[in-house]
Each structure stands twice: as C-alpha cells, then as structure tokens.
Amino acid sequence: MRSTPAALGGPPAFAEPVALTRPTVPPPDAVADDIGAVLESGMLTNGRHVAAFESAVAAYLGVPHVVAVSNCTTGLVLLLRCLGVRGSVVLPSFTFMATGHAADWNGLDIRFADSAPRTCTVDPASVRAGMDADCGAVMAVHTFGAPCAVDELQGLCDRSGVPLVVDAAHGFGAGYPDGTMVGGKATAEVFSLSPTKTLSTGEGGLIATRDADLAAELRVAREYGNPGTYDSRFIGLNGRMTELSGLLGHAALARFPEWLERRRRLAESYVSHLAGLPGISFQEVPAGARSSYKDFTVAVDPAGFGLTRDQLAECLRRENVSTRSYFSPPLHRQTAYRRFRPTVPLTGTDTLAERRLTLPLYSHMPADVVERICAVVHTLHRHREELAARLVAGPGAAAGSRAAAGPGAAA
Ligand SMILES: *Cc1c(COP(=O)(O)O)cnc(C)c1O
Numbered sequence: 090m091r092s093t094p095a096a097l098g099g100p101p102a103f104a105e106p107v108a109l110t111r112p113t114v115p116p117p118d119a120v121a122d123d124i125g126a127v128l129e130s131g132m133l134t135n136g137r138h139v140a141a142f143e144s145a146v147a148a149y150l151g152v153p154h155v156v157a158v159s160n161c162t163t164g165l166v167l168l169l170r171c172l173g174v175r176g177s178v179v180l181p182s183f184t185f186m187a188t189g190h191a192a193d194w195n196g197l198d199i200r201f202a203d204s205a206p207r208t209c210t211v212d213p214a215s216v217r218a219g220m221d222a223d224c225g226a227v228m229a230v231h232t233f234g235a236p237c238a239v240d241e242l243q244g245l246c247d248r249s250g251v252p253l254v255v256d257a258a259h260g261f262g263a264g265y266p267d268g269t270m271v272g273g274k275a276t277a278e279v280f281s282l283s284p285t286k287t288l289s290t291g292e293g294g295l296i297a298t299r300d301a302d303l304a305a306e307l308r309v310a311r312e313y314g315n316p317g318t319y320d321s322r323f324i325g326l327n328g329r330m331t332e333l334s335g336l337l338g339h340a341a342l343a344r345f346p347e348w349l350e351r352r353r354r355l356a357e358s359y360v361s362h363l364a365g366l367p368g369i370s371f372q373e374v375p376a377g378a379r380s381s382y383k384d385f386t387v388a389v390d391p392a393g394f395g396l397t398r399d400q401l402a403e404c405l406r407r408e409n410v411s412t413r414s415y416f417s418p419p420l421h422r423q424t425a426y427r428r429f430r431p432t433v434p435l436t437g438t439d440t441l442a443e444r445r446l447t448l449p450l451y452s453h454m455p456a457d458v459v460e461r462i463c464a465v466v467h468t469l470h471r472h473r474e475e476l477a478a479r480l481v482a483g484p485g486a487a488a489g490s491r492a493a494a495g496p497g498a499a500a
Contacts, residue, residue: 092468093472094404094407094408094465094468094469094472094476095404095407095408095409096403096404096407096469096476096479096480097472097475097476097479101407101408101409102408102409102410102461102462102464102465102468103408103409103410103461104409105409106409106410106411107409107410107411107449107458107462108411108449108451109285109411109412109413109447109448109449109450110284110285110384110449110450110451111451111453111454112284112285112289112451113289113341113348113451113452113453114289114337114341115337115340115341115343115344119340120336120337120340123138123336123340124333124336127332127333127336130332132332133331133332133333134329134330134331134332135157135311135329135330135331135332135335136332136335137332138332138333138335138336138339139157139329139330139331139332139334139335140335141335141339142157142330142335142336142338142339142342143155143156143157143295145339145342145343146295146297146338146342147297149270149342149345150270150271150272150273150297151269151270151272151273152270152272152273152297152298152299153298153299153301153304154297154298154299154300154301154303154304155272155295155296155297155304156295156296156298156304156307156308156311157293157294157295157330157334157335157338158293158294158295158296158307158311158328158329158330159292159293159294159311159327159328159329159330160281160282160283160292160293160294161187161256161258161279161280161281161282161283161294162187162190162191162294163294163311163326163328164279164294164295164296164328165187165188165191165228165254165256165279166191166194166195166326167296167307167310167311167325167326167328168191168254168277168279168296168307169191169192169195169197169226169254170195170310170323170324170325171303171306171307171310172226172252172254172276172303174195174197174225174226174251174252174254175197175225176197176198176223176224176225177197177198177199177200177221177223177224177225178192178197178198178199178200178224178225178226178227178228179200179201179202179216179219179220179224179226179227179228180192180199180200180201180202180211180227180228180229180230180420181201181202181203181204181210181211181228181229181230181232181420181438182201182202182203182204182419182420182421182422182431182435182438183203183204183209183211183232183416183419183420183437183438183441183442184230184232184256184416184419184420185230185258185415185416186420186423186425187256187258188228188230188256188420189420189426190425191228191256192228193425197225197226198223198429199420199426199429200219200220200221200224200429200432200433201219201420201421201429201431201432201433201435201438202215202216202218202219202433203215203433203434203435203436203437203438204232204437204438204441205437206388206437206440206441206444207370207372207373208232208235208238208372208373208374208375209232209233209235209372209386209441209445210229210230210231210232210235210236210237210238211229211230211232211237211238211242212437213238213241213242213245215433215434215437216229216242216245217245218432218433219432219433220245220249220251221432224249224251225251226246226251226252226253226254227242227245227246227251227252227253227254228253228254228255228256229242229253229254229255229256229275230255230256230257230258230259231255231256231257231258231259231260231263231271231381232259233259233372233380233382233383233384233385233386233415233447234259234260234262234263234287234380234381234382234383234384235263235372235373235374235375235378235380236260236263236264236265236266236271236374236375236378236380237255238375239253239255239265239274239275240274242275243274243275252275252276253275253276254275254276254277254279255274255275255277255278255279256279257271257272257278257279257280257297258279258280258281258283258286258383259281259286259287259381259383259384260272260278260280260381260383261280261282261286261287261288261295261381261383262287262288262345262346262349262381263378263379263380263381264378264379265378266375266376266377266378267377268377271381272295272297273297273299276298276300276303277296277297277298277300277303278296278297278298279294279295279296279297280294280295280296280297281293281294282294282295282334282338285383286383287345287348287349287352287381287382287383287452288338288341288342288345289341290330290334290335290337290338290341291333291334291337292334293330293334293338294330309322309325310323310325310326310328311325311326311327311328311329312325312327312328312329313325313326313327348452348453349381349452351452351453352381352382352450352451352452353379353380353382354456355382355385355450355452355454355456355459356380356382356385356450358456358459358460358463359385359448359450359459359462359463362459362460362463362464363387363463363466366394366466366467366470367393367394367395367470368389368390368391368392368393368394368395369387369388369389369390369393369394369466370387370388370390371386371387371388372386372388382450384415384447384450385447385448385449385450386415386445386446386447386448387445387446387448388441388444388445388446389401389444389445389446390444394470394473395470395473395474395477396469396470396473396476396477396480398414398443398444398445398446399414400476400477400480401446401466401469402414402446403480404469404476404480405462405465405466405469408465410448410449410462410465411449412446412447412448412449413446413447414442414445414446414447415445415447416441416442416445417442417443417445418442419435419438419439419441419442421435421438422442448462449462
C-alpha cells in the first residue's frame with residue numbers, strides 16, 4: 090500500500106470512525122416478547138429471569154454457584170465485605186480503577202503489586218513481596234481477558250490463610266490452562282457485564298464461587314444485608330440485577346460461544362497481520378490457556394517501531410481508528426490513590442502503561458476492518474521518520490493524543 094498517512098495530509102483510511110468496541114447483543118426480535126412479558130408481569134428485578142440466567146451461567150462455567158449483581162464493582166465490594174477482609178489487600182496497579190475502588194470502599198489499605206510486561210497480569214513474586222503481616226486478601230485480574238497465574242497466587246494465599254479474590258471483569262469466556270473455564274478458581278471470581286465486556290447486559294455483574302455458604306451470604310448482601318426478616322444482619326447494598334438485564338443476559342449466553350469464537354478469530358487475524366512488524370509485540374497468554382480477548386492490545390517499543398505508543402495512537406486517530414491506552418495512568422499514579430505509597434518496585438507497570446495500546450475489537454466487527462487497520466499500521470511504520478518529525482514539531486500533537494484517550498474510555 091502506498092497511501093499517504095492522514096497525519097501527513099492524506100485522506101483518512103476510514104471515512105467513518107471505527108469504534109474501539111461495541112456490545113454484541115441478541116437480535117431485538119429474539120427478546121421482544123420476553124421484554125413485553127416482564128413489563129406486564131409487575132416483577133421488574135431479581136425474579137425468574139435473573140435466576141434462570143444464574144443457572145445457565147453456572148452450567149456454562151462449570152461452577153456450582155453464580156450470584157448475579159448490578160455490576161462488577163458492587164460485586165467486588167460485597168464479596169470483600171462478606172469475606173470479612175481486614176487490614177491490607179495486595180492488588181495490581183495495572184488494572185481498571187474499580188479493582189482498587191472496591192478495596193477502598195471496604196476501608197482496606199492498598200498494597201500495589203507489579204505486573205509482567207509480557208503477560209500484562211500481576212506478577213506472583215511481586216504479590217508475595219507486597220504481602221505484609223497485615224495482609225487480609227489478594228486481588229488479581231485476568232487482564233484484557235488473559236488468565237492470571239491463579240494457581241501460584243492461590244498457593245501464596247493458602248500459605249498465609251487469606252482469600253484470593255479475582256476481578257474477572259475481562260474474563261468471561263476465557264479458559265485456564267487445565268481446560269476449565271475462568272470463574273471456577275480462587276475464593277470467588279467476579280465478572281462484569283458492562284457494555285465494553287465480552288458479554289453484556291447493559292450493566293451487570295456475576296459472582297462465581299464453589300463456596301455455597303459464601304454464595305448464600307452474597308444473596309443476602311445484594312439485598313441490603315436483609316435476610317428476608319427486615320432485620321439487617323450486616324451492611325449490604327442494593328446490588329440486585331434487573332429482570333430486563335437477566336433476560337438479556339440469558340438470551341445472549343445462548344449465542345455467546347459463537348460470538349467468542351468470532352472474537353478469537355479476529356484477534357488471531359490481528360496477530361497474523363502485525364506479526365514481524367519491528368517494535369510491535371503481543372500479550373502472552375499462559376500455555377494452554379485461552380484469552381477471552383476482552384481487549385486486543387499491542388506493546389509499542391519506540392526503538393523498534395520508530396514511533397511512540399502515543400504517536401501511533403495519534404496517527405490512528407487521524408485515520409479515524411479509535412484506540413485506548415489501557416491502563417494509563419495505572420492506579421498508583423492516579424489522584425485518588427496518592428495516599429497509598431508503593432511498597433514494591435512497579436517498573437513493569439510503568440512500562441505497560443507507557444507502551445500498551447488497545448486496538449478496536451468486538452465480536453461482530455467485520456473481518457476486513459481488522460485487515461485494513463493492520464494495513465494502516467504497516468503504512469504508518471513505513472512513514473515513521475516523517476511522522477515522528479511531524480508529530481514532535483507539529484502543534485496539536487499533544488492535544489490530539491489526549492483526545493485519543495479521552496472521555497468514553499471508562500470501563
Ligand atoms: C469494567 C471493569 C470493572 C468494573 O465493572 P462494572 O461492571 O462496570 O462495575 C472492574 N474491573 C475491571 C478490570 C474492569 O475492566
């Protein structure tokens with residue numbers, strides 16, 4: 090391809106903006122009757138559709154107990170509350186803010202752990218270094234959909250007698266190296282069903298656990314801590330899922346395996362078209378594991394590629410391709426987390442935050458869009474010297490990269 094990059098005055102590669110992600114949902118006709126019936130039933134929240142969705146998810150994941158909640162953040166807050174976690178909690182700095190927020194809502198002292206630049210998931214050696222005498226729990230994340238080193242982390246937690254709480258917001262559909270689905274390990278795993286995740290109900294969350302007592306406690310917790318006697322036993326929340334979300338989730342789940350396969354093929358297409366480009370590398374998934382590819386992310390090494398991550402993002406923005414710099418800034422550099430001083434080195438986290446770029450991906454994205462985005466990246470690489478000179482000198486380069494990571498980046 091010889092086209093001129095838009096940043097050098099050419100026309101944008103895409104006439105219409107390519108969204109970073111879009112929720113894949115069942116066809117409206119498939120749910121219209123059920124939605125009508127719910128509206129007429131007078132039962133709008135936590136009823137039979139939520140219960141049916143919970144059972145279907147439990148069967149899909151191969152986990153005995155699934156508790157549906159209003160969103161993943163609430164699920165994490167309630168889970169830490171039900172486990173009675175006190176003291177400090179070790180969690181990755183390289184994650185979405187909700188992981189840390191859930192710990193802080195429980196009044197816990199946060200100890201950041203580092204993440205590995207190749208896997209993007211929390212480094213067990215760093216977790217171990219962060220576990221002090223006060224440690225009440227460890228939280229881990231299946232970052233971008235790739236399973237974290239859950240068995241190693243479980244070993245650390247078992248030795249200290251503390252729970253392992255997994256923020257599985259990105260992991261619905263992912264698989265562990267032993268062939269089981271993400272959701273069945275740790276003390277509990279919490280999924281998000283918000284619109285940017287692999288399965289969405291608009292808003293929603295799912296807590297999966299093998300612990301029957303914990304599941305029963307979580308069902309009370311999502312009802313304000315009221316066991317049904319109107320005498321609250323502890324401070325819960327309203328964490329219920331609505332019936333409309335439940336029925337949407339149930340209808341989506343039936344179609345989900347097909348959507349997931351399509352998503353994986355698109356991710357593989359990215360890899361095959363970008364492989365070999367100097368300075369571009371991919372997220373490593375543990376041997377035998379399967380990513381859900383909530384996000385498709387590349388690492389941009391400026392020495393190899395010839396452009397920095399932010400320069401590449403700015404060039405793609407001008408081609409009408411949306412990207413995000415997840416997770417930059419990482420938690421330990423965010424304003425709300427300033428009072429938690431790092432106790433271990435976070436160099437892997439800083440490298441990830443500086444180099445990782447998330448490219449557009451959603452399950453029903455047309456295959457040729459991936460190919461065209463890859464062709465654009467190749468073109469930008471060929472023009473790297475001119476582009477680097479132009480973007481350093483040009484006005485608006487900094488403003489542009491801010492816009493590329495701007496509003497709408499949430500969740
Ligand atoms: C999206 C997300 C959450 C929050 O999920 P909600 O359902 O929006 O509350 C938590 N953790 C991570 C890592 C996320 O990406």
